[in-house]
């Protein structure tokens with residue numbers, strides 16, 4: 001074999017080129033603050049995309065993880081794992097659910113939910129009922145099935161045929177959901193508030209109608225609470241705001257506080273098809289993850305914690321609303337629940353995110369030209385005030401650009 005005439009240039013990095021990363025790195029964190037190797041402080045209102053729910057280096061979580069690390073890390077699901085049994089008991093006691101399967105991520109938790117819903121109809125003698133209705137703007141993960149569930153063309157392109165059995169309907173349109181139900185429908189899968197889709201809440205009454213539709217047609221209602229769960233919206237589960245309960249629910253992001261952990265919760269009835277051998281995982285629910293998950297619950301389920309999240313979220317939204325009034329040329333709306341907050345931007349989101357980063361405030365983008373604020377649930381007014389100061393400074397920095405745009409128009 002002859003060597004190629006020209007050696008291709010080496011890439012700058014040996015990593016897959018899948019992320020458009022900011023040119024920033026952090027070496028340590030404490031609470032809502034993270035620090036670069038040079039010691040520069042940034043206020044973290046992205047919290048690893050709603051993952052660091054209790055802030056960085058939370059002493060309760062550090063103690064739980066290090067204590068477990070000195071005992072046993074991994075045994076596999078060939079054996080009983082007491083931490084799993086305890087965490088599952090606590091999650092079911094706090095919810096509609098009777099059964100829990102632990103995974104390592106949101107997409108995996110959703111895969112379990114999809115399999116559970118399909119298997120339920122299979123054991124009921126209806127293998128043809130495997131279709132799942134999802135909502136436009138949804139995000140359910142990046143595996144082949146969850147991509148099909150999310151239905152976003154830009155994420156599906158180039159990866160072969162879209163996984164079969166997912167039907168998508170327009171956002172918030174109950175008549176469209178009704179029209180999409182067929183004898184092949186197994187379930188409806190929905191985020192209580194769309195996170196990646198732009199912190200979008202559904203119209204009042206939407207979930208009650210969904211529940212009624214499911215009951216009338218023998219469908220399972222699946223709620224993806226990977227982003228909204230474990231206190232993010234000021235309730236332990238966001239479905240508690242809707243007045244109905246799902247049959248299956250998924251968690252990830254916040255439940256591990258930064259340790260990879262996902263969970264699929266189901267009623268006894270919905271989970272009845274998931275018998276030995278039907279599903280599995282090597283890493284899911286390992287003792288390290290369980291130690292951290294249980295410690296997260298110790299904090300989030302403590303008296304007054306969720307009240308604090310709701311109060312802080314309200315204060316943040318009030319202060320943001322005042323900013324929006326003053327800087328309508330940059331931002332024109334606030335939405336969300338608890339500490340899942342969306343700021344609708346007039347200017348392109350990447351520019352707003354960059355302007356905030358220049359003020360040392362970390363946030364996340366989302367669909368529909370929305371900037372997402374997902375701070376640790378442990379913040380108080382001090383951190384909110386600091387963030388508002390930075391957002392205001394960013395608005396001033398962006399204002400000349402907005403004026404230029406107006407002059408050009």
Ligand SMILES: *Cc1c(COP(=O)(O)O)cnc(C)c1O
Pocket residue numbers: 104105106107108110139140141142191195196224225226227228252253
């Ligand atoms: C982040 C997210 C997922 C995917 O979670 P991963 O851990 O990245 O697989 C699924 N659903 C929702 C609602 C999410 O926000």
